[in-house]
Amino acid sequence: MVRIAILALGLCLTIFPAGCLIASEPEDTQDVEQAPEKQAINRTSERLLPDCKVLHGAPNTVINLREVFKGTSVDTGEPLELSVVHNTKSKIADTSFDGEQLILEWKKEGSTEITVRALNPVTQVMVDARFTGTVWQPDYLSLGLTVVGGLGIFLLGMKNMSEGLQAIAGSGLRRMISKVTDNRLMAVGVGTLVTMLVQSSSITTVMVVGFVNSGFMNLAQAIGVIMGANIGTTITGWILALKIGVYGLPMLGLGAFGYLFPRRESVRFAALAIMGLGMVFFGLELMKDGFAMVKDLPDFEAWFARFDAHSYLGVLKCAAVGCILTFIVQSSSATLGITISLATIGVIPFETAAALVLGENIGTTITAWLASFGATTNARRAAYFHVLFNLIGVAWITAIFPWYIEMIDGMFNLPFIRSLAGVEGKVGEAIDMTVRIAAVHTCFNLVNTIVFFPFAGLLGKLLERIVPQKAHKEKPHLTRLDIRMLDTPVMGIEQSRVEVLRMADGCKKMMLWLAELSQQNGEPDRRLTQKLFHREEVLDTIQDEIVGFLSDLLAANLPHDVIDEGRRQLRMADEFESISDYIASILKFQIKLNDQGHVMNDKMRQQLKHLHDTVAGYMQMVIDACIQRNSAVITKANTMRGEIKHLVRTLRKEHLQQMTDEKIEPYVNVAFTSALNSYVRVSDHTLNVAESLAGIK
Structure with missing residues (x-):
């Protein structure tokens, strides 16, 4: 049996010489060309060629293989035997040679792995150069x-x-x-x-x-x-x-x-x-x-x-x-x-x-x-x-x-x-x-x-x-609260605060104009009167814009401090608008009284002037606190509010005593008491502003 086995082995070696056994390739590599029949004493595989990526429909690519294998172990100056020993998908890239140049003919989309072999026939040294060829179509x-x-x-x-x-x-x-x-x-x-x-x-x-x-x-x-x-x-x-x-x-x-x-x-x-x-x-x-x-x-x-x-x-x-x-x-x-x-x-x-x-x-x-x-x-x-x-x-x-x-x-x-x-x-x-x-x-x-x-x-x-100054006197005005500020709520809330402070400044100016008009005898200055009423309308418009802007702002996902500030500003805007309404109503009572041919006596005018100056000072204190963000003003505001209420009660008592001492026209009496009530309301709304600043609901 041993002799038979030895004889069979010898027969196989005779038919298939050693070194010529070639492993079968996978089914998807049928396009592989046969390697040279001469046995190489040394074979290496190197990444000598970069991967090649081309657009579908690109022209043939020509590669000078003499330059590729220059300086490698096969390069002795002798002509090289070149072949493609591996091409997984020839339907993507077909290969051919023109002397020492490799020609790649690009066909359909996809990728293929290609191995080019160079054999030095003298030294029997082989070097394989592997690379990937890709044909692609851009997906715009x-x-x-x-x-x-x-x-x-x-x-x-x-x-x-x-x-x-x-x-x-x-x-x-x-x-x-x-x-x-x-x-x-x-x-x-x-x-x-x-x-x-x-x-x-x-x-x-x-x-x-x-x-x-x-x-x-x-x-x-x-x-x-x-x-x-x-x-x-x-x-x-x-x-x-x-x-x-x-x-x-x-x-x-x-x-x-x-x-x-x-x-x-x-x-x-x-x-x-x-x-x-x-x-x-x-x-x-x-x-x-x-x-x-x-x-x-x-x-x-x-x-x-x-x-x-x-x-x-x-x-x-x-x-x-x-x-x-x-x-x-x-x-x-x-x-x-x-x-x-x-x-x-x-x-x-x-x-x-x-x-x-x-x-x-x-x-x-x-x-x-x-x-x-x-x-x-x-x-x-x-x-x-x-x-x-x-x-x-x-x-x-x-x-x-x-x-x-x-x-x-x-x-x-x-x-x-x-x-x-x-x-x-x-x-x-x-x-x-x-x-x-x-x-x-x-x-x-x-x-x-x-x-x-x-x-x-x-x-x-x-x-x-x-950009020259306009011929007429130009004053700062509100055109709109920029909607782009809604994307930056901290900045937006500051912009709306500026507009609330402008409302406060408008109320302060209306008080100054009212004081000037109250001291005029006869018909009040028509230009200044229109100015005061126009400012009251402007404050109404500003309030509407502030409410709309802050409503959109507060609808977003905001930190609590911004939400609280927005609510304070909404309340302040409403209070300043109400203040402007009562200031305008005081002037309306005076105009109506003048149209009826009546005037207040000097004592009444002095009493109202004293009350006006007191309320105006009170308002100025609260507005300054708003500018400075001084919430501690609430303590002093409550004290002064009590003083104003006490002053109004005193003026009412003096007015009643005056009515018993002398005859006062009913129209004059109504105008005086209405003015007292309006000043009280102005002080009430001013206190509300101070409470808003202090965070009191």
């Missing part, structure tokens, strides 16, 4: 949906992060706004901090235009805040420069749980800010994935290649594209995110991205410019300053653009800057693209502010020439 719908979806999540994340930060900052943010003075340096600081919290220079500048329009802020203050807003908006780029993109989705999930389940408001809004930050990075990753397809599309690549920032005209073209894109989407943060996505995946070079960022600074000015329509002259000047600030800045930066880019690159070669950027290594090592773009944005606005700061006063005078 998927591209568009991915980019739009990513942009939507990015913008929603910015909104949520802004709301969370505003809720955390709360009253501190409102105090910052009220502390703006004529000191431009302080105004720049406030503008920077506020914009960093609300994550939008557009919101800050719209707010500034509204404050100037209402008379709460002058042009000098507005100029400082607007310069600071341009610096503050650059924080978005540095947030995106944080290397936490892969953690965007986990942050979103953890933030959502932290927002939905805890009961503590501070925890909920901190979680909302974290959730917003996660959405920002998740949206940015989605945009990158969507734009990744663009890099492989020749038409898109050729279109983007036309925006080359290596010439002055090219810089201007790129800046114009950035400006128009920001103008369309109304958000410089969104266009910055798009720019960073395109630059990070290599669709556009750094210089093009930098020029786009410069143009985005101009595009963001459109929001404040639109808000200035129908506003006062100073409000329009503030909006135009925002436009000029960015236009002039972009003009001189683009003029020195190559040197500006060199300055940015040179800055990142400084050791301490490189350590801050998280780059440890030799000078010249690549800096993260997002960090470089963020630096371009920040340096532009910082340098521009430094250049403009000493000349802000002169620029203000220039704006006075460009």
Whole structure:
């Protein structure tokens, strides 16, 4: 049996020589060509060829295999024997040779794995080069949906992060706004901090235009805040420069749980800010994935290649594209995110991205410019300053653009800057693209502010020439409470507060005019009378707008302090409107009495003057407390309210005694007692304002 087995084995070895046994290929690799019959003494497999990805319908790809295998173990200068030993799907890519060139004929969509073998016939050494060939068809719908979806999540994340930060900052943010003075340096600081919290220079500048329009802020203050807003908006780029993109989705999930389940408001809004930050990075990753397809599309690549920032005209073209894109989407943060996505995946070079960022600074000015329509002259000047600030800045930066880019690159070669950027290594090592773009944005606005700061006063005078004062006397007025403020409730509640304080100022002026009219003999001054009645109508309109604005604002998901402030303002607006009604009624009693041919005697007029001055002083005290947010005024307000009630009781007793001593016309008696009652009502509503300020329901 052993002999038979040995004989059988010898027969097999005779028929199938050793080394010539070839393993059978799988059924899906039937297109494999046979390897050379000569036995190689050494065979290696290397990734010498990059994966090849082409569009469907692309021409044949020709690969010079002599260059591919140059420097490998088979390269001795002798001609090589070349073959394709593995091609999983020849229906996708057919292979052929033209001398030492491999020709790939692309057919249908899909992917195939190809292995090219080179054999040195002298040394019998083999080297296999493996690569993947892919034929693809662009899915434009998927591209568009991915980019739009990513942009939507990015913008929603910015909104949520802004709301969370505003809720955390709360009253501190409102105090910052009220502390703006004529000191431009302080105004720049406030503008920077506020914009960093609300994550939008557009919101800050719209707010500034509204404050100037209402008379709460002058042009000098507005100029400082607007310069600071341009610096503050650059924080978005540095947030995106944080290397936490892969953690965007986990942050979103953890933030959502932290927002939905805890009961503590501070925890909920901190979680909302974290959730917003996660959405920002998740949206940015989605945009990158969507734009990744663009890099492989020749038409898109050729279109983007036309925006080359290596010439002055090219810089201007790129800046114009950035400006128009920001103008369309109304958000410089969104266009910055798009720019960073395109630059990070290599669709556009750094210089093009930098020029786009410069143009985005101009595009963001459109929001404040639109808000200035129908506003006062100073409000329009503030909006135009925002436009000029960015236009002039972009003009001189683009003029020195190559040197500006060199300055940015040179800055990142400084050791301490490189350590801050998280780059440890030799000078010249690549800096993260997002960090470089963020630096371009920040340096532009910082340098521009430094250049403009000493000349802000002169620029203000220039704006006075460009936007001259109207011929008639112009007073601050309410055109509308900007609905865009509803997206930033902390800012919106401050804008409505300004309008409530304007109502308070209107009531104070009506008291002054009433005092002047009450001391006039005969028919009161018609112009001043119409002025007082017109102011009462204006206060009615302001109250209606405040109620509508706050009703929409309070319908949103807001922190308790903003809700409480909104309710206080609603009550105050109602109280000041009622005060204006009673002031107007006192004047109506006087006019009616005069039309009937009667007048009060000197004693009555002096008594009413004393009461008027007392009530006016009481009102002034409460209004000052509202401006200063001094809730402790309630104690003194209650005391003075008691004094006024005591004074009115005294005046009534004196009036009754006077009626027994002398004859008083019934019309005069009615006018006097009605005036006393109206002053009492004015003091009652003033006390209600003090109670609202103190949080007493």
